[in-house]
Amino acid sequence: MSDKPGLLAAKAPSSLGSYVVEVNLKPEFADAAGLTALRMLHDAGIAAARGVRVGRLYDLRGPLNLGHVHVAVRELLCDCVTQEFRLCHGAAAASPNSAERWRVEVWLKPAVADTAAESVRAALGDLGMPEVAVRCGLAYHIAAKCGRGQLDKAVARSLANPSIHLILVHEDR
């Protein structure tokens, strides 16, 4: 399991834009996927988990500017009535041995076909966007006072599959 925050973005050529967009349900909406993830974490041994919210991650790389990204998000990636989005900037938070809130990113490994990303890529083309590379992922915001090792193991047993997924675990701040 890797904890290198810039692993996905690091491969983008510097001349091209690289953006990671996270789309979450607004806090006032119940998060069914989060409830399922919470139960899975409980079953995997994280009894201290109190809540989970699940966000969708889109890693967009190519000749894009911020304007393109905002159009992509508003027109395609985010339902602005029920969802909100943010751009993930800079290095992620540190990954301590224990914390009360965690952020877990789950991405498909580069060699694994990302069919959702292929659909997003085609849809961005339909919106008139430049040709971009897309990868899709999930962000789990987990409220659980537990150790990093315990969480790593539980995530690998429940929310992700290390055979095909890249898992990034950080403290959620």
Place this chain on the structure above:
Amino acid sequence: MPPPAQKNRAPAALDAAELAAVQAHFRTLRREPTPAELETLARAWSEPCRSRTFAGPVRFNDGRKTRRFKNLLDETIVKASRRLNRAWCLSTFQDGAGIVAFGPKWALAFKVEAHSHSCAIEPHGGAETGVGGVIRDVIAAGLGARPVLNTDHLCVAPPDYAGPLPDTVRHPRRILGSVVSGVRDYGNRMGIPTAAGGLWFDDAYRLNPLVFCGTVGLLPAWAVRKEAKAGDLIAAAGGRTGRDGLRRTPGAGPDGNDASAVQVGHALNGKRLLDALLAARDRKLFRAVTACGAGGFAAAVAALAGGRGARISLEKAPLKAPDLAPLEIWLSESQERLLFAVPPRGLDAFAQACAAEGCETAVLGEFTDTGRLVVTHAGTPVVDLDLGFLSRGLPRAEKAAVWTAPKPAGAKAPAREKGLDQILTEGLAHLNVCSREWVIRQYDHEVQGGTVVKPLQGSRHDGPGDACVIWPHAATGDSDDFQGFAVGHGLNPAYGRLDPYRMALACADEALRNLLCVGADVSRAALLGNFCWADPDDPEQLGALVRAAEGCRDAALGLGVPFISCQEILRNQSADASGKTLAIPGTLLVSALAPVADVRKSLTMDIKGPGNALYLVGSTAEELGGSLFHQICGRCFGCAAPAADPRAAAAMFKGVQAALAKGLALSAHDLSDGGLGVAAAEMCFTGGFGAALDLDKVPRRSAIYSDAVLLFSESASRILLEVAPDREAALLKALRGLPAKRVGATMANPVLKVAGLDGRVVMESALSTLKSAWQDALPGRLG
């Protein structure tokens, strides 16, 4: 080309004898094989591409005599099917799927494929790949078939398994959930109904779950034959080629982390490919087609070329990533790709037909008449192989197989501490019997609008159907033709633990019985066999496999129903948490397909009303080995697995079919796990009407003195019929000479009441209690 350090490294898939054969061949050519040639041979000769064990020589000792098979599959199942020589079998054991006639104008292609290892590693992706793979095999059957039905049969450990598991193994609950979602996501998105299948739970599947995915496709009768000709262009269509499925390939993939052992399906690409293929087929724009599955382009080109010859330029293949090495392109197992043999004059029209559906195409090369497979990449030679050596050069080493019948298990004293009602309730709540609604409701079984008999039946649409009936009017475009077809299954590894031969007979019998119960014409049925076994190098495992193959042979001959396709997945064993090797039980899935002359006359299994008679057709014996009853009460009474008599069954099926065709029964249900008790309970609570049974009336082969045996014996070839009072005489006339007796009647009172041999009521259970036990079990165990 692969890096120099890996040049000429022998692929792991070739064993010493095969390497020696390769060495001898290339010695005659006075040159060394290239890595790509070695890999091509390894893939072409591998177990998934070539049935090395099943189609190989076997020395079989059954304790009395030794027999030799030069080709186990050919000399058992294929030989039986040839002997039957049924005219409606249009293509058997040749194409990617078996093809049978479906009326004068149409044909049905049917294939079931088992997946194991990929579903253990990544259950969702593995299941998607399984469904996608079998769909591709069917759409590439003949000159292309339109899928009209998907099936899925899963063998997994109980979802609440609490024992230790190795760290790398996913919990059975997660495997079950992910596999179901994988089947759902691919089938639903392709717009194919998933309407038949089953679930079998056994702890021994915890390391190696089995996922059997099946597809039935409809094609015009003229499109069954295909043949590529020299000069035809080799066109690839569909998804791009990436590094999918390359982890096992030495030298393929820049590093271990970057190569995936698991392919990921893309249903939308699959749909585009299907639409493009059908459009091109109807305009007769290609001469042959095959799916790219295990072995990628390497296996597909060789299959399509036959013995002819082919020339391929790999740089023309559309790629997902620009840095793929030639060997990776050649062997990639990326999904949703088909290879076509296109006459040069039709290429433009073919490309346009594909482009119209958003499906990418590329011409990779052409078929030749040189008998050689010549592959280059930007002018650099990659492979130059004699196709004759590729197809016939595999050395066949004889394997030893031994069968030792298990010692008869001693019957214990009857477990009288459980009453019949308690045994029945526990039986209905058993994981191998209980409601599969949690799974079925996740699948779209209605898309295409032709699912006439659905997987869930009865007044509340929640009872267990025997088989589905499909009316493919959306595919034929003819709403006035009410011909349809039914698909059913038989699987019971518990019998196989006692005797794989009897298991095979029972599975074939059950699959046909299921079809019979929905009104299908089983005299025109076709069977498929999928064998999942452990290590074939273990003589005992192989001996059991031989027994199962012989059982299939005898079932086919006795029932008069041919097999049209078989597949085996072997080496299903892994080290458990303590390091011991855990093998799956030898598992055989028999799938059956039969036409239904008029889908409007199909039958369901729910009781239709009070005051009707219940007839049991087929005789009962004390056969409880591997039964549900033994799992609940321990071994007591007869411990032999049910011994089906295929010839007697064929006569019985003929009589029942004639009776059903005359409309003499209101409902029919086959007796399988849990015997008469479970079958009657299911019919009652599905219909919402009660029934009274008299065990003394049950037809039997020998003296039976126990109510429990009569109620729960799992003797094969038995069907329970609901008959209106005014049809009883006609039914008895139709069933003359068969073991058929009136064993009870239906009633409005919602209870199942059973009178024992002594005439007293030995069981009376409320249907609500029985149904709750049946319905609540799986959700309860899933947590």
